[in-house]
Amino acid sequence: MNGDDTLAERFEEHRARLHAVAYRVLGSTAEADDAVQEAWLRVSRAGDDGVDNLGGWLTTIVGRVALNMLRARTTRREVPWDEPDTPDEPDAATAAPAGAVPPEAGDPADAAVLADSVGLALLVVLETLSPAERLAFVLHDMFAVPFDEIAPIVGKSPAATRQLASRARRRVRGGRADATAAREREVVTAFLAASRDGDFEALLALLDPDAVLRADRAAAELGAPARIEGREAMAGFWTGRAKAALPVEVDGVPGAMWQHRGVPQVVFDFTVRDGRVVAIDFVADPEVLASLDLTRPERDRPRG
Incomplete structure (x- = not known):
């Protein structure tokens, strides 16, 4: 052969x-x-x-x-x-x-x-x-x-x-059902509010026990931790952290971003399941940011 x-x-x-x-x-x-x-x-x-x-x-x-x-x-x-x-x-x-x-x-x-x-x-x-x-x-x-x-x-x-x-x-x-999408938005909105208010217990309630934060290389170079695992560690990190975060739809899914002079610098990409946050990805890679569809919710847009 x-x-x-x-x-x-x-x-x-x-x-x-x-x-x-x-x-x-x-x-x-x-x-x-x-x-x-x-x-x-x-x-x-x-x-x-x-x-x-x-x-x-x-x-x-x-x-x-x-x-x-x-x-x-x-x-x-x-x-x-x-x-x-x-x-x-x-x-x-x-x-x-x-x-x-x-x-x-x-x-x-x-x-x-x-x-x-x-x-x-x-x-x-x-x-x-x-x-x-x-x-x-x-x-x-x-x-x-x-x-x-x-x-x-x-x-x-x-x-x-x-x-x-x-x-x-x-x-x-x-x-997925509209009710599910609406629930995801409620969870992300409540999470950002609890973070701004420094409400550790509220953050714990909104996080999955195995919740994880991941940062891409560009976000890590800006000072973000590369990875955080576990509900307590996540809640500790986010307590008082999201004061400058702006709510945004990331490809139609609720999330948040930090921008400088109107230009997105880091996107907070949330994964929500069963009413709890299971993952948050920090995305700062310029190529990835350019590919995202970022839309401010109507109620959060500045009025002229």
């Missing part, structure tokens, strides 16, 4: 997963078939010399092919999606294995439901999700591909890629 035959056999071992990736990104079994075939042509020409992680390498290649197909489709303004209940839709078993759900995706049970419904969800959000957002969301949330591996595919930094997936995740979940 020659080297080409060996590579073909190894490729076939990964075909089901590669097809699942392509289908989840493209939403079309026919286009997924084309993407996997194009990936094989590229692999067969390049060979696998020096490749330590064949599965990861193949996923990257299929991701690049699918992204190019998405961008070409957007240019042509075509929407060749299959019906969501198509009989040859890849099984969820080809997605990330149990336990591999990224922490950014939230509760594992919620992530599983989201993964099982993503074909239909992407049909719903097709017009609002960019190709790069879709690819980042699918590769990271469904197949547990690290952001530093997705970043070169979409041509962005890992921090910006993380934000792409976050924005896509919010839009996929955008069909």
Whole structure:
């Protein structure tokens, strides 16, 4: 058996997963078939010399092919999606294995439901999700591909890629009940008020026991702590802290920001679940800030 035959056999071992990736990104079994075939042509020409992680390498290649197909489709303004209940839709078993759900995706049970419904969800959000957002969301949330591996595919930094997936995740979940969205706004508003007032006990009540604060590199360089874990530590940090924070909608989700001379410097990106704050991300990377849709709530806008 020659080297080409060996590579073909190894490729076939990964075909089901590669097809699942392509289908989840493209939403079309026919286009997924084309993407996997194009990936094989590229692999067969390049060979696998020096490749330590064949599965990861193949996923990257299929991701690049699918992204190019998405961008070409957007240019042509075509929407060749299959019906969501198509009989040859890849099984969820080809997605990330149990336990591999990224922490950014939230509760594992919620992530599983989201993964099982993503074909239909992407049909719903097709017009609002960019190709790069879709690819980042699918590769990271469904197949547990690290952001530093997705970043070169979409041509962005890992921090910006993380934000792409976050924005896509919010839009996929955008069909949540209005009452839930309103409750999230109430929680964030109450949290900021408790922080300004220095109300430690109120902050404790609004924080999840395992709440975490994370800062990107740019925010850390401005003096923010890189990471804080636990309700007590979070409440201690935020007591009296948010006096200069301005309420803002971050890609349609309640949050806050600190700005200087009208220019956003740091965005406070809240994750709320079951009426409590489970995570706050400090985002200061200029590339990421430029990609965010920041909207001041009507009641908080200055009046002329």
